[in-house]
Amino acid sequence: xxxxxxxxxxxxxxxxxxxxxxxxxxxGSATYxxxxxxxxxxxxxxxxxxxxxxxxxxxxLSSKGIDMRGVYQxxxxxxxxxxxxxxxxxxxxxxxxxNSLANFQPIVPAEYKxxxxxxxxNTHPSHQLKVFSSIRKPELVMLDTMNxxxxxxxxALLEILKKVxxxxxxxxxxxxxxxxxxxxxxxxxxxxxxxxxxxxKKGEHGALLFTDNKHFNAPGYPLEIIKDPTGCGDCFGGAxxxxxxxxxxxxxxxxxxxxxxxxxxxxxxxxxxSLNRLKNLTIDDIEKRYKExxxxxxx
Amino acid sequence: xxxxxxxxxxxxxxxxxxxxxxxxxxxGSATYxxxxxxxxxxxxxxxxxxxxxxxxxxxxLSSKGIDMRGVYQxxxxxxxxxxxxxxxxxxxxxxxxxNSLANFQPIVPAEYKxxxxxxxxNTHPSHQLKVFSSIRKPELVMLDTMNxxxxxxxxALLEILKKVxxxxxxxxxxxxxxxxxxxxxxxxxxxxxxxxxxxxKKGEHGALLFTDNKHFNAPGYPLEIIKDPTGCGDCFGGAxxxxxxxxxxxxxxxxxxxxxxxxxxxxxxxxxxSLNRLKNLTIDDIEKRYKExxxxxxx
Numbered sequence: 001x002x003x004x005x006x007x008x009x010x011x012x013x014x015x016x017x018x019x020x021x022x023x024x025x026x027x028g029s030a031t032y033x034x035x036x037x038x039x040x041x042x043x044x045x046x047x048x049x050x051x052x053x054x055x056x057x058x059x060x061l062s063s064k065g066i067d068m069r070g071v072y073q074x075x076x077x078x079x080x081x082x083x084x085x086x087x088x089x090x091x092x093x094x095x096x097x098x099n100s101l102a103n104f105q106p107i108v109p110a111e112y113k114x115x116x117x118x119x120x121x122n123t124h125p126s127h128q129l130k131v132f133s134s135i136r137k138p139e140l141v142m143l144d145t146m147n148x149x150x151x152x153x154x155x156a157l158l159e160i161l162k163k164v165x166x167x168x169x170x171x172x173x174x175x176x177x178x179x180x181x182x183x184x185x186x187x188x189x190x191x192x193x194x195x196x197x198x199x200x201k202k203g204e205h206g207a208l209l210f211t212d213n214k215h216f217n218a219p220g221y222p223l224e225i226i227k228d229p230t231g232c233g234d235c236f237g238g239a240x241x242x243x244x245x246x247x248x249x250x251x252x253x254x255x256x257x258x259x260x261x262x263x264x265x266x267x268x269x270x271x272x273x274s275l276n277r278l279k280n281l282t283i284d285d286i287e288k289r290y291k292e293x294x295x296x297x298x299x
Numbered sequence: 300x301x302x303x304x305x306x307x308x309x310x311x312x313x314x315x316x317x318x319x320x321x322x323x324x325x326x327g328s329a330t331y332x333x334x335x336x337x338x339x340x341x342x343x344x345x346x347x348x349x350x351x352x353x354x355x356x357x358x359x360l361s362s363k364g365i366d367m368r369g370v371y372q373x374x375x376x377x378x379x380x381x382x383x384x385x386x387x388x389x390x391x392x393x394x395x396x397x398n399s400l401a402n403f404q405p406i407v408p409a410e411y412k413x414x415x416x417x418x419x420x421n422t423h424p425s426h427q428l429k430v431f432s433s434i435r436k437p438e439l440v441m442l443d444t445m446n447x448x449x450x451x452x453x454x455a456l457l458e459i460l461k462k463v464x465x466x467x468x469x470x471x472x473x474x475x476x477x478x479x480x481x482x483x484x485x486x487x488x489x490x491x492x493x494x495x496x497x498x499x500k501k502g503e504h505g506a507l508l509f510t511d512n513k514h515f516n517a518p519g520y521p522l523e524i525i526k527d528p529t530g531c532g533d534c535f536g537g538a539x540x541x542x543x544x545x546x547x548x549x550x551x552x553x554x555x556x557x558x559x560x561x562x563x564x565x566x567x568x569x570x571x572x573s574l575n576r577l578k579n580l581t582i583d584d585i586e587k588r589y590k591e592x593x594x595x596x597x598x
């Protein structure tokens with residue numbers, strides 16, 4: 001039984017930041033999201049990998065109880081080579097090799113179809129629509145996207161945006177999609193499409209939740225060392241949905257808590273390359289930072 | 300009796316934003332700071348204006364009970380001509396005419412010398428040092444600065460920074476002064492100079508307070524319309540100090556509250572050009588937004 005279905009990419013990354021570089025490291029939106037979700041709930045991935053995908057990466061995901069039955073194997077694994085400059089706010093892409101992702105056709109295993117929670121992480125909108133239509137009766141569906149689909153697949157993206165319960169995107173993406181500098185206006189536009197909630201990720205500045213003329217402001221956690229922000233947005237979404245799947249409470253109040261858990265896992269993720277920090281993360285670490293998140297906004 | 304002494308500029312601004320333009324409008328760091336402070340406490344300005352300074356501007360400040368005995372008149376008023384592009388995060392300067400500010404020699408009236416609160420708003424560090432030395436026994440001194448002094452007067456700036464209780468600056472300025480991308484590291488460097496607190500302003504993303512390995516994260520207030528962000532940082536500092544001067548409580552707990560009041564006045568200030576929004580601002584408006592600030596961070 002899978003609590004949470006996650007659609008997204010699994011890849012191998014080469015990453016350079018001012019604090020070091022790594023090669024052939026485990027990455028991809030579904031990887032980060034599922035790993036983050038696994039602290040809270042049973043996640044199942046829908047994705048594709050190549051025949052070159054290292055066994056150790058596969059084992060790492062399985063060892064966290066992540067269901068891999070929705071991941072098939074074909075050709076070469078998707079690869080991304082990127083770097084960050086000093087301010088670390090934006091990933092610069094040096095090279096993308098789609099490989100097996102180029103002809104990806106999502107396959108939804110029978111065991112996933114009764115899942116109550118679905119996270120359509122960043123992938124092509126047509127894949128998001130396909131998976132959305134395959135889940136029988138989801139309680140809550142959240143969708144993430146990126147600038148690439150906003151510019152190249154806007155109509156398909158708008159079609160699936162109308163169907164989901166929560167949209168999650170970066171501040172820059174929200175401004176781009178709704179062509180306004182005001183996040184309040186962008187949020188109102190997003191809500192007018194149909195979704196009940198929009199979550200706007202602002203990196204180190206935290207996140208905003210908008211619904212029915214109300215909003216919630218989640219603080220960013222100021223880190224002394226940010227080694228690699230890759231996957232933080234995916235961790236945020238994965239942990240958010242994992243927490244909701246665990247608690248089975250989709251009230252606004254609980255979504256606020258879920259956003260804090262998302263922020264916690266994302267903040268830890270930035271402290272080291274790939275999944276290195278999350279590999280050693282304990283429930284105590286998570287609860288310790290939850291307490292800090294609570295204290296830092298008290299007045 | 301003056302509760303709060305404010306050193307800074309008084310000027311005439313020409314401003315263009317995507318939402319309109321104004322000419323010869325009242326501006327300057329001391330103007331915004333004192334006007335914001337006047338909602339809470341009796342402020343006295345130390346500054347200089349020209350003989351061309353419009354009577355209506357002088358009356359406006361006096362009408363709010365702002366003490367102008369520290370403001371002398373000479374030559375022409377300081378003028379700034381700037382604009383904002385679509386993202387509104389950074390003022391671009393088209394022209395600065397220092398005029399009377401070029402030879403400014405701060406004069407501290409006898410009635411100001413026993414003030415308990417001092418806000419050294421953005422001016423030349425040597426003026427800040429002079430005023431600092433003239434106040435007999437201040438309970439709390441806060442200092443603001445800008446990139447210009449960080450690059451051109453770094454040694455003088457560091458000298459005065461060591462003496463004050465609170466440093467307030469933008470995130471970009473903190474990163475520039477302490478040559479690190481990490482705000483946590485910048486804050487630790489600032490605290491190691493001597494001050495008990497550092498407040499980092501992040502514009503629409505709110506503000507951070509750092510002290511003794513603790514921090515506070517004040518949310519930004521998401522505005523639907525931002526017409527003109529000029530003076531928001533000065534309003535933030537002025538209201539923060541005004542609230543502290545009013546309550547005479549300089550505990551960390553109360554400084555957190557003061558930061559929220561600073562954020563409230565700054566958020567209103569951005570809603571219209573010059574002091575236009577603040578002119579019509581009521582105590583009820585302030586308390587209404589305080590309640591909202593409280594609700595938007597609840598989880």
